[in-house]
Amino acid sequence: MFRTVLRTPEVIRQAYLQAERGHVSTDLLDASIGQSWLRCLESGLRVGSEPELPQMASGELRHELGRNQRFLKLSSPLAERLSSNLNDCQVILASPDATILKRLGPHQDFMADVTMDPGTLMPESLAGTNAPGLCLIERKPVLVNSCEHLLYPEVTVGCVAAPLFDLHGDVLGLIDFTFAANHPRPDQFLDHANWFSAAFEHQLFLDSYRDHWILQVQALSTWSQQEPSGLLAFNEDGSLIAASSHALKTFVTTETGLVGCPVESIFGVSWGALVDHCRKYPGVLSLEKTGRQMIGRLSPPSNWRAVTSLPIRKPGKLSATDALIRSWPSELATEARRAVRALEAGMPVLLQGDTGTGKEQFAKALHTDTESAGPFVAINCAALPEGVIEGELFGYRDGAFTGARKGGYNGRFLQAQGGTLLLDEIGDMPLDLQARLLRVIQERAVTPLGGHEELPIDCRIVAASLHDLEELVDQGRFREDLYFRLAAVVVELPALHQQADLPQAVDRLWHDVCARHGSSAELDPELLEQLAGYHWPGNWRELENCLEALLVGAQPGVEYLTTADLPIRWRRKFQQHALVPARADTRLATPEQQPRNLKDLEWEHMQRTLQACNGNYSAAAKTLGVSRSTLYRRLNKEPASSPGQYKTFC
Numbered sequence: 001m002f003r004t005v006l007r008t009p010e011v012i013r014q015a016y017l018q019a020e021r022g023h024v025s026t027d028l029l030d031a032s033i034g035q036s037w038l039r040c041l042e043s044g045l046r047v048g049s050e051p052e053l054p055q056m057a058s059g060e061l062r063h064e065l066g067r068n069q070r071f072l073k074l075s076s077p078l079a080e081r082l083s084s085n086l087n088d089c090q091v092i093l094a095s096p097d098a099t100i101l102k103r104l105g106p107h108q109d110f111m112a113d114v115t116m117d118p119g120t121l122m123p124e125s126l127a128g129t130n131a132p133g134l135c136l137i138e139r140k141p142v143l144v145n146s147c148e149h150l151l152y153p154e155v156t157v158g159c160v161a162a163p164l165f166d167l168h169g170d171v172l173g174l175i176d177f178t179f180a181a182n183h184p185r186p187d188q189f190l191d192h193a194n195w196f197s198a199a200f201e202h203q204l205f206l207d208s209y210r211d212h213w214i215l216q217v218q219a220l221s222t223w224s225q226q227e228p229s230g231l232l233a234f235n236e237d238g239s240l241i242a243a244s245s246h247a248l249k250t251f252v253t254t255e256t257g258l259v260g261c262p263v264e265s266i267f268g269v270s271w272g273a274l275v276d277h278c279r280k281y282p283g284v285l286s287l288e289k290t291g292r293q294m295i296g297r298l299s300p301p302s303n304w305r306a307v308t309s310l311p312i313r314k315p316g317k318l319s320a321t322d323a324l325i326r327s328w329p330s331e332l333a334t335e336a337r338r339a340v341r342a343l344e345a346g347m348p349v350l351l352q353g354d355t356g357t358g359k360e361q362f363a364k365a366l367h368t369d370t371e372s373a374g375p376f377v378a379i380n381c382a383a384l385p386e387g388v389i390e391g392e393l394f395g396y397r398d399g400a401f402t403g404a405r406k407g408g409y410n411g412r413f414l415q416a417q418g419g420t421l422l423l424d425e426i427g428d429m430p431l432d433l434q435a436r437l438l439r440v441i442q443e444r445a446v447t448p449l450g451g452h453e454e455l456p457i458d459c460r461i462v463a464a465s466l467h468d469l470e471e472l473v474d475q476g477r478f479r480e481d482l483y484f485r486l487a488a489v490v491v492e493l494p495a496l497h498q499q500a501d502l503p504q505a506v507d508r509l510w511h512d513v514c515a516r517h518g519s520s521a522e523l524d525p526e527l528l529e530q531l532a533g534y535h536w537p538g539n540w541r542e543l544e545n546c547l548e549a550l551l552v553g554a555q556p557g558v559e560y561l562t563t564a565d566l567p568i569r570w571r572r573k574f575q576q577h578a579l580v581p582a583r584a585d586t587r588l589a590t591p592e593q594q595p596r597n598l599k600d601l602e603w604e605h606m607q608r609t610l611q612a613c614n615g616n617y618s619a620a621a622k623t624l625g626v627s628r629s630t631l632y633r634r635l636n637k638e639p640a641s642s643p644g645q646y647k648t649f650c
């Protein structure tokens, strides 16, 4: 469509000679640039006639910025995002009369001789042929490179500019990309300009119809081909009042018409059913049109308040989370119940606990109890190399990087649409990725790598970590803003030895293990007592391994297992553990008996405060001036002077 190679000085000289005679051949210049040259020459603008671009005084510029406030409000965040991904150009926003309003992007050497600061006036009638001025006349994206700038043939930059329209087709402003004239792929800025125009229209539509119901629809099969999502605005009664240009092309046919057409005639779903869905499960819905699967998101008017009717559970049946927390200390169990409600209301939940305490299991139970329409998807942020997590989480387009899967990849956020995403070991996520994650969670939209379009996401988010995230924040290893975002509700998973009724918990797990292996064997009470007396540093996972080893290693057909059936490795562990004085006694020994260091003293002080508060963590934390979760975690770690003690016996 455009010639993107630089023209030679000879071609430009010939074109200029032709233009002076009132005609420019399209063999020499693109038609729109040739026409621009002719207009300039006709109005007396010639090479070298206007060495300086006209500039506004600062008072005038302030006035101009005020006049274009809405345009800047809608375009600036998008331009900033785009510019932060591009390091080879300057991004410029300008008014409908081509006055530069904003310039973004890192300093570029090629801009040294170019004056394109805010307040510079670039209409064609003053500045000659240039991309911002020309795109307004052409009403479409244009590329003007180097010596095609009629008045400034020596300039060493190229520009791509595109007009941005309001919903009635009037120009609201423009975007310009200025790059080095010898850039190898100037056409890529046309792609950026097209993306920006679509994204701007999207923002404008959302802003213009924020007091109405807005349905955002995306065809499922096409997301990797970068098809934009369509927007439809509806009245209170479900009749269509407006559609974005893409929605108009895709969803609204001549039979359905536009204004006043009911939603049912477009998607075959009643308005009542859609609103009801939005009320119960704010977020994604599945739609179908002429056999194509789509996902949609219905957003209520900005002043709408949903009366959420949470599902009522049948009495008598334990929920999945209740089944897991029945032997938890009561304070922690209360917090765990809060997590179900928080997740149902769309808030993230943070799970903290040592290895094997059941964080993933608990996340799955939360997913079950919140009765999501979509799947449970987990990603372990510590298990993937740094360069891979980003693509895994956010997805990527076809050809986004070397080695990318053909056809692109959805990413875990999109896989979890309508369901729950577990971000496991989140404390190990690289810092720069944490910033991106925060943006995705806040904006509830994800942009796959190599893509530009934001795709709406609608999944519940559970994060888990065995590190104390508050401590990581203190050490500068975890972003505080992300921590606050994720930690609205924090569930501390108790260690196995802290379960209120450990023998019962062991017995329950034993029956689960037996059921998996088709066995009905029972445990001898003495064996059960030994199992419940051990401190299980690997928590449920370690206990599960031990029970599996016990069952699988027993004589076939044996229905009653005693301590003699224990594998020798476990028998030794239990014996050694039994020789150690009780844990609490050792830890709270008198000063004369124990080596002293600051950490020990801190631990003892916390322990004594907790005892003084009758085991109430909140009260103890308040007295000590630390958060409840910090107190909990510090108390449940080894005191500094005795790390080897437990290691020896594990």
Ligand SMILES: Nc1ncnc2c1ncn2[C@@H]1O[C@H](COP(=O)(O)OP(=O)(O)OP(=O)(O)O)[C@@H](O)[C@H]1O
Binding pocket: 324, 353, 354, 355, 356, 357, 358, 359, 360, 361, 362, 466, 509, 540, 541, 544
């Ligand atoms: N409450 C429970 N009752 C019985 N088994 C459990 C319980 N919680 C966890 N388990 C079992 O313990 C094992 C470890 O659980 P899970 O992977 O959820 O722990 P985790 O805290 O996520 O561990 P890590 O931090 O090491 O990934 C699993 O096999 C799980 O089935």
